[in-house]
Amino acid sequence: MPHNNLSHGSLVRRIAAKEITLFFASPIAYLFLASFAAIGLFVFFWGEAFFSRNIADVRPLFEWMPLLLIFLCAALTMRLWSEERRSGTLEHVLTQPAGLWHFVLGKFAACLALLAIALLITLPLPVTVSLMGELDWGPVWAGYLATFLLGAAYLSIGLFVSARANNQIVSLILASALCGFFYLLGSPLVTGFFGNTAAEWLRLLGTGSRFDAITRGVIDLRDLYYYLSMVAVFLALNTLVLERERWSGGGDAGNRNRWRAVTALLVANALGANLWLGQVHGLRLDATRGNLYSISPATHQYLEQLQEPLLIRGYFSAKTHPLLSPLVPQMRDLLREYQVAGGGKVRVEFVDPAREPELEKEANQKYGIAPVPLQVADRYQASIVSSYFDVLVQYGDEYQVLGFRDLIEVKAASEADIDVQLRNPELDVTRAIRKVLHGYQAGGNLFDTVKSELVFNAYVSADENLPQQLVEFKGAVREVTEKLQTDARGRLQVRFIDPDADGGAVAKQIADDYGFQPMAAGLFSADAFYFYLTLGRGDQVVQIPLDDLKKETLERNLEAGIKRFASGFTKTVALVTPPGDPTHAQFGMGGPSFSQLENLLGAELNIEREDLSDGRVSGAADILLLLAPKNLDEKQLFAVDQFLMQGGTVVAATSPYSASLSNRSLSLSPVTSGLEKWLAHNGLDIDKKLVLDPQNSAFPVPVSRNIGGFQMQELRMLDYPYFVDVRGEGLNGDNPITAGLPQATLSWASPIRVDSEKQGGRQVTELLKSSAGSWLSTSTDVMPRLENGAVSGFKPQGEQGAQLLGVISAGRFDSYFAGKTSPLAAREETEEENAEEGEGQKAGELETLPSLIGRSPESARIILFSSNDFLRDQVVRMSGSATGSEYLNTLQLLANSVDWALEDAGLLSIRSRGHFNRTLPPMEHGTQLFWEYLNYICAALALALVAIVQQLRKRARQSRYRELLAG
Numbered sequence: 001m002p003h004n005n006l007s008h009g010s011l012v013r014r015i016a017a018k019e020i021t022l023f024f025a026s027p028i029a030y031l032f033l034a035s036f037a038a039i040g041l042f043v044f045f046w047g048e049a050f051f052s053r054n055i056a057d058v059r060p061l062f063e064w065m066p067l068l069l070i071f072l073c074a075a076l077t078m079r080l081w082s083e084e085r086r087s088g089t090l091e092h093v094l095t096q097p098a099g100l101w102h103f104v105l106g107k108f109a110a111c112l113a114l115l116a117i118a119l120l121i122t123l124p125l126p127v128t129v130s131l132m133g134e135l136d137w138g139p140v141w142a143g144y145l146a147t148f149l150l151g152a153a154y155l156s157i158g159l160f161v162s163a164r165a166n167n168q169i170v171s172l173i174l175a176s177a178l179c180g181f182f183y184l185l186g187s188p189l190v191t192g193f194f195g196n197t198a199a200e201w202l203r204l205l206g207t208g209s210r211f212d213a214i215t216r217g218v219i220d221l222r223d224l225y226y227y228l229s230m231v232a233v234f235l236a237l238n239t240l241v242l243e244r245e246r247w248s249g250g251g252d253a254g255n256r257n258r259w260r261a262v263t264a265l266l267v268a269n270a271l272g273a274n275l276w277l278g279q280v281h282g283l284r285l286d287a288t289r290g291n292l293y294s295i296s297p298a299t300h301q302y303l304e305q306l307q308e309p310l311l312i313r314g315y316f317s318a319k320t321h322p323l324l325s326p327l328v329p330q331m332r333d334l335l336r337e338y339q340v341a342g343g344g345k346v347r348v349e350f351v352d353p354a355r356e357p358e359l360e361k362e363a364n365q366k367y368g369i370a371p372v373p374l375q376v377a378d379r380y381q382a383s384i385v386s387s388y389f390d391v392l393v394q395y396g397d398e399y400q401v402l403g404f405r406d407l408i409e410v411k412a413a414s415e416a417d418i419d420v421q422l423r424n425p426e427l428d429v430t431r432a433i434r435k436v437l438h439g440y441q442a443g444g445n446l447f448d449t450v451k452s453e454l455v456f457n458a459y460v461s462a463d464e465n466l467p468q469q470l471v472e473f474k475g476a477v478r479e480v481t482e483k484l485q486t487d488a489r490g491r492l493q494v495r496f497i498d499p500d501a502d503g504g505a506v507a508k509q510i511a512d513d514y515g516f517q518p519m520a521a522g523l524f525s526a527d528a529f530y531f532y533l534t535l536g537r538g539d540q541v542v543q544i545p546l547d548d549l550k551k552e553t554l555e556r557n558l559e560a561g562i563k564r565f566a567s568g569f570t571k572t573v574a575l576v577t578p579p580g581d582p583t584h585a586q587f588g589m590g591g592p593s594f595s596q597l598e599n600l601l602g603a604e605l606n607i608e609r610e611d612l613s614d615g616r617v618s619g620a621a622d623i624l625l626l627l628a629p630k631n632l633d634e635k636q637l638f639a640v641d642q643f644l645m646q647g648g649t650v651v652a653a654t655s656p657y658s659a660s661l662s663n664r665s666l667s668l669s670p671v672t673s674g675l676e677k678w679l680a681h682n683g684l685d686i687d688k689k690l691v692l693d694p695q696n697s698a699f700p701v702p703v704s705r706n707i708g709g710f711q712m713q714e715l716r717m718l719d720y721p722y723f724v725d726v727r728g729e730g731l732n733g734d735n736p737i738t739a740g741l742p743q744a745t746l747s748w749a750s751p752i753r754v755d756s757e758k759q760g761g762r763q764v765t766e767l768l769k770s771s772a773g774s775w776l777s778t779s780t781d782v783m784p785r786l787e788n789g790a791v792s793g794f795k796p797q798g799e800q801g802a803q804l805l806g807v808i809s810a811g812r813f814d815s816y817f818a819g820k821t822s823p824l825a826a827r828e829e830t831e832e833e834n835a836e837e838g839e840g841q842k843a844g845e846l847e848t849l850p851s852l853i854g855r856s857p858e859s860a861r862i863i864l865f866s867s868n869d870f871l872r873d874q875v876v877r878m879s880g881s882a883t884g885s886e887y888l889n890t891l892q893l894l895a896n897s898v899d900w901a902l903e904d905a906g907l908l909s910i911r912s913r914g915h916f917n918r919t920l921p922p923m924e925h926g927t928q929l930f931w932e933y934l935n936y937i938c939a940a941l942a943l944a945l946v947a948i949v950q951q952l953r954k955r956a957r958q959s960r961y962r963e964l965l966a967g
Contacts, residue, residue, distance in 0.1 A: 015106025056133030074175035077158030138287035139217035146214035156234035515854020557619035574621035612636035632674025645853035683758030762811030
């Protein structure tokens with residue numbers, strides 16, 4: 001029976017209340033709370049340099065919690081049983097009729113209450129971060145849960161050690177050592193000495209490795225059970241220790257055996273269950289916004305298309321680089337998620353090539369997988385280890401290999417501070433699955449990936465109206481399309497239509513729908529005819545370009561057209577950059593370079609440099625990308641216009657200004673893109689002004705300082721309104737291009753004006769807008785100026801308001817050249833004159849057709865960003881130096897635009913789940929200090945509040961006691 005006929009719960013509560021009262025009656029509780037708050041805030045703001053990280057999260061608060069809690073929990077529990085033993089009150093506890101587990105639980109509950117108060121004191125910190133930037137609260141609550149559970153485990157260990165020790169200092173040292181042992185058990189410091197299998201078993205038993213998983217925002221049932229089992233085991237051991245002291249004076253032998261058996265079963269169950277649960281997957285909750293650590297619906301869609309078994313094999317060396325070692329279990333967990341999601345269609349294997357020579361030989365010879373030599377060094381020696389960190393994805397006879405360079409990203413703050421993380425492994429693995437899946441499906445027949453019927457229309461005049469060369473080419477068109485019809489097995493309809501038949505009704509219709517006008521063999525020829533080829537499905541129609549009159553070219557262009565309606569094929573991006581743009585940015589030659597963007601897009605797409613000087617865009621191009629175009633002539637503009645008229649998408653990053661950057665100077669000069677009149681014709685104008693925004697990203701400037709006679713150079717982050725920081729309401733949350741983007745920086749941008757009258761019925765979507773406090777300037781003096789250590793100038797002038805910086809115009813466009821002479825006509829005239837003089841081809845021969853499309857189909861789109869420089873390598877690197885990490889948001893913006901234009905919604909949704917930093921808005925040093933001191937003040941006020949409440953409770957108890965005496 002419980003003591004004094006109290007219930008079990010009441011007795012535990014009385015013991016806990018007594019311990020809490022004793023805590024606050026001594027300086028220990030206040031010392032614990034003050035130390036916890038002060039150390040936590042110091043680590044957050046100074047140790048982990050929160051403002052230098054420039055990321056809106058509270059991960060730095062939890063980074064050092066496993067180590068901090070070791071010492072604080074040991075200090076908190078060191079006196080609980082040792083003091084009872086020293087003062088002699090332990091004998092009184094042992095002689096009580098109540099079970100000793102009541103006292104153990106009561107003391108443990110009191111410690112948990114103190115830990116909960118300590119965590120509540122730090123709550124103003126995430127609230128502050130949420131006020132400064134966009135905070136994902138899922139990982140925050142998960143971090144607090146992990147800290148509470150880890151603290152509970154350490155408190156139970158401390159209570160157990162305190163029950164065994166006769167001295168508080170001895171208890172402190174032993175408890176810290178035992179907690180430290182469990183923390184180090186799963187850390188890379190220990191697991192680095194073992195292979196992957198043994199290391200994974202150790203991580204299952206380590207408190208630190210479990211803690212890291214939860215603070216990411218993934219609440220796993222296995223981790224919760226681990227901490228709860230640790231608490232149960234050490235509380236049971238604590239009770240057993242006390243029971244043994246009670247048994248020293250005699251007692252029931254059966255009771256002894258029961259306690260020994262229960263404790264042994266608890267320990268065995270905790271060890272066995274944790275190791276067994278380590279093999280069970282799927283029992284977890286992803287608390288992050290957007291479920292960053294779960295298999296996305298887009299990945300499930302690709303897995304549902306599997307008809308044959310898919311093999312995913314991870315080649316991971318047991319002995320690898322210490323920085324790669326923690327990433328191996330993360331990859332294993334992710335790949336197992338694919339196996340679960342595959343529903344029996346996905347087989348996942350893990351191979352250590354050093355232990356399986358046959359599989360290593362197959363990997364080397366068949367798949368081209370080779371170990372990578374990595375340097376491993378410590379304070380005593382340096383060595384080279386050849387390590388595998390590769391993933392093979394195989395479907396049928398198609399396969400893709402992902403090496404560690406494809407899967408990881410390295411962030412180096414200094415030579416000694418290197419952070420290695422997985423980049424976006426789901427995107428990489430799903431992209432590989434998509435490639436092998438559609439590559440296998442299309443291996444025998446192109447039309448296997450076309451989900452509905454295509455219609456090929458040849459708007460061609462009768463033979464008697466065509467030049468002889470076109471009559472022959474018409475026969476080639478029939479031959480090629482008949483072969484395609486056979487391969488299509490009912491999914492391709494071919495129609496040859498004479499526009500002049502039926503009184504010219506078709507000619508009028510195609511003129512209205514597509515702007516197709518009669519052609520002429522040359523300027524001096526009166527014979528008119530039609531020769532247009534289109535391929536369509538529903539409302540989507542593309543024109544098959546006639547680059548020349550060769551059968552091979554026609555087959556290639558028709559295949560490219562069919563692939564636009566097929567799924568799974570690698571799309572082609574035609575890239576146009578300013579003249580002199582170097583292939584390798586490190587050479588520093590020519591104009592601006594965009595190699596980082598090319599590398600990002602090139603991982604999924606074919607990037608082809610496009611030369612528009614011939615007035616045409618390659619027939620293989622699926623999208624046209626114009627980056628900082630400069631001085632485009634009429635032929636080049638004609639190529640852009642006609643690509644749009646064919647139903648294509650033109651993405652342009654252009655503005656009236658371009659920056660020139662060097663180590664010591666910055667200048668801005670006017671530029672002419674050649675697109676100005678063409679954009680204005682399509683209802684889009686870019687003002688010859690610059691947007692300045694008080695909500696801006698920092699500009700990194702090297703500043704020299706004289707310290708003790710030595711010249712030191714440091715990087716100062718200056719408030720720079722020309723770097724417009726677009727975030728929040730400035731990003732269109734309803735469009736996939738910007739919906740998953742946390743922020744984007746547009747450098748030296750100009751405002752876009754949309755002419756609604758010229759837009760007609762087209763759909764206009766605003767993507768990017770500056771803040772409401774932005775203003776405009778015509779000055780090209782954009783160099784940041786320092787006066788007395790502060791930035792001068794750049795004060796708001798004139799009218800302030802949000803400015804449009806990114807827009808989509810989609811629908812039917814009319815050609816800029818409609819009703820005008822084609823720019824290609826001059827070339828044709830020259831060729832005919834040369835032919836008359838015997839210097840060129842014979843008169844009447846046609847190499848290309850002088851066609852001009854006057855109107856586009858509904859699928860045509862223009863995506864416009866009003867900055868020449870925001871995608872340049874140099875500017876992207878500057879943004880990265882300002883944030884202290886790799887900056888990818890602007891590159892991601894354009895990659896999202898390309899995916900959206902190519903209607904690749906699957907990869908776009910996965911890409912937007914990528915782990916891109918939620919950057920903080922820029923703030924001055926004084927503002928940073930304000931937020932820091934505000935949190936310290938909040939912590940001090942919370943401590944004072946706890947003290948006041950405790951004093952009030954104490955006075956209330958004294959008052960009741962006096963009333964009892966008076967009565």
